[in-house]
Amino acid sequence: MESNQPISPAPAPASGNERTMAIASLVLGVINLCAWFFPICGIPLAIAGIVLGYLGMKDVPSKNLAIGGIVLCALGLLLACINSAVGAYLGFSGQSFDFNF
Secondary structure (H helix, E strand, C coil): CCCCCCCCCCCCCCCHHHHHHHHHHHHHHHHHHHHCCCHHHHHHHHHHHHHHHHHHCCCHHHHHHHHHHHHHHHHHHHHHHHHHHHHHHHHHHCCCCCCCC
């Protein structure tokens, strides 16, 4: 007896775009570990890396790369936000660092 239920199509193979996004997220995460010191650069790089990592997680083989990129970018975003908050506090309170060399 035959079943009249439709057969669902196989999932389409992931294109190279997801793998490229995962690698780009990881690269931005590594760059962001240096760029967090300047919040004007660190925050946009971190947000772009997190978005690319999220989009790159669709490709199963490169999912670990995407997760690594998301973790590094989230860490950079956290550090950039803390650096920005400390800088704003010091700026508004009139305090500054004295670097005596």
